[in-house]
Amino acid sequence: MSAIDEPLATPRRRRADAVRNSEAVLEAAKAAFVESGVDVPMREIAARAGVGVGTIYRHYPLRSDLIIAVFRHELDATAAEADRLAAEYPPAEALRLWSQALARFVATKRGFAGALHSGDPAYQPLPSQFLGVLAPKVQRMLDAGAHEGTIRGDIRAEDLIHALSRLADSYPADSGGHTARMSDVLLDGLLMPPTGQA
Amino acid sequence: MSAIDEPLATPRRRRADAVRNSEAVLEAAKAAFVESGVDVPMREIAARAGVGVGTIYRHYPLRSDLIIAVFRHELDATAAEADRLAAEYPPAEALRLWSQALARFVATKRGFAGALHSGDPAYQPLPSQFLGVLAPKVQRMLDAGAHEGTIRGDIRAEDLIHALSRLADSYPADSGGHTARMSDVLLDGLLMPPTGQA
DNA sequence: ACTGTAACGGAACAGGGTTCCGATTGTCGA
DNA sequence: TCGACAATCGGAACCCTGTTCCGTTACAGT
Known part of the structure; x- marks a missing residue:
């Protein structure tokens, strides 16, 4: 013993x-x-x-193992930020602020978003590991907003994160704030009531 | 002579x-x-x-020369579609329908959107050639919508096309309609009045 | 037919990912 | 402390791809 x-x-x-x-x-x-x-x-x-x-x-x-290991801390911090913001702001506003945090994360990791969606076998586990950390937190924000009627309820956290990370990667050197502007447009589209007709 | x-x-x-x-x-x-x-x-x-x-x-x-040459017809057709839709529908609806056409174009060209934003020197002229064909048509739709007050006026056609092509490339095999859904959200965000507070 | 040259083909070079295996070196038991 | 074992190491070697280069081919015009 x-x-x-x-x-x-x-x-x-x-x-x-x-x-x-x-x-x-x-x-x-x-x-x-x-x-x-x-x-x-x-x-x-x-x-x-x-x-x-x-x-x-x-x-x-796998290269993705290395990437995840390197960014683990920052990734966790970004996830924690979601909780922090969700506690302090109404859902829609928390989501908007968090999306800026995500954009910062992605923007400072050249090639990260590209790898995330590349389909390259060396990066295969990357999406699920990335989303595994972030999606639950984001989903909670979305659910809260849907519950109080300020955010449309038919969007999954994973799709939203996918989209935001895509947008954040669009401009290699984004001096014009393009990323922020298009992310804001996307988030406006999430707010209720959705004005678009079918 | x-x-x-x-x-x-x-x-x-x-x-x-x-x-x-x-x-x-x-x-x-x-x-x-x-x-x-x-x-x-x-x-x-x-x-x-x-x-x-x-x-x-x-x-x-350049590889981009080959790509452009191959897709020239379809690219022109997608651009022409913008004119056709703009003539037949109100701006917001035309834009929505056209975005679906763009999504089809991108989705059927594996790797195209990735190349578009890759930064690889072999693809360097691709964005400007691609946008050069499409952006003027889209800009006209945006301007029309902004003029009649149905579409926010602070978004450039190039940024919108960038964003839409990014979203359309997000899901290699998009059986769940994720692309269409997120594109719709983005377009909802374009509609006036923008509900989001600064 | 003949010639000059545009165009051809593919070998050669460069660069990056991944594997493999002989050499090395901690770790643990004695 | 020492020896044996196995984990670990290092980097050569292999494969695949992009791109260049140049001796050879074959068209166009006379």
């Missing part, structure tokens, strides 16, 4: 160099993503991290 | 094989785009057309 605080017999301890390397890769990827976007060559990340490419693939078999 | 129906002295006649090949490439590309999307390898197009890759590059130095 010594170590039963581990779920089952400890299979083995993770090697120290493995931990070091996996963290070094994470740091290198983070920097590389900022400089060159998420499509940066694997070899460059490997060089920055001072490891071989094989080591990257060992720790992150 | 024989042949002055040509702008200036006819420099030379285009070689028959050149004409043949350039058309063969066009046909091959059209088929390949349908089967595999606009990102299909050049070698495959060359093989289908029975020419060498060098021949493709001779006739279409």
Whole structure:
């Protein structure tokens, strides 16, 4: 009766160099993503991290694994922001403010939205992981708005996030506020009553 | 004073094989785009057309040249559709119907919207050529709607087309009508009066 | 027919993703 | 402390694709 605080017999301890390397890769990827976007060559990340490419693939078999790992914190923060805003503002306004947070997230990750919708097998799990974190929070805002009658109720959170992330990626260097304007138009369309005739 | 129906002295006649090949490439590309999307390898197009890759590059130095050439007819038709609808329906309704036409155009061209916004130098002229054909027609619809007070006047045709083409590309196999639904939401947001508070 | 040249084809080069395997090096038991 | 084992490493090698380049081919005009 010594170590039963581990779920089952400890299979083995993770090697120290493995931990070091996996963290070094994470740091290198983070920097590389900022400089060159998420499509940066694997070899460059490997060089920055001072490891071989094989080591990257060992720790992150899919490029999407690396991306999610790098952006995990920010992604969670963006999700948490949804809760914060939902608690402080009426649904429609919370949604509008949150959409700006999402736009900031996407805009600062060159190539992220493209990867999200690319269909490339290396990015295959990305959409579900991304949406898995955000959609529940957004859905709650949508439901609240639908319940009080200020937001139309036939739009799913996942579709909305898809759309917003698409729009946010439309202008590589968006100095004219195009993204913000079109996102606002989309959100106006969500407000009740929908004026459009069938 | 024989042949002055040509702008200036006819420099030379285009070689028959050149004409043949350039058309063969066009046909091959059209088929390949349908089967595999606009990102299909050049070698495959060359093989289908029975020419060498060098021949493709001779006739279409940029991939975007080939894409535009292949879709020229459909693109013009989509532009003409804007005129037709504008003549027959009130601006807001015309715009809604036209957006469906655009969605059809984009949806049937796998990878097209991605190429449109990719930033890849091989696609560099694509956005301006694409928008150059469509934007003037759409702008006229927007202006008409703004003039009669049914459509908000602060949205440029180019931004709208960008947004719609982005949305139309969001779902590779859109069986659930997601694209149509989100496009409708966007268009609802265009209608006056905009309900959203700043 | 003959010639000059436009056009051709595909080898060659460059660059990126992914795999594979011999070499290395922690970890753990003795 | 030491040895053995296996996890891990590194980067060469392979494949696929875009693009260029140039020796060869074959059309157009005389």
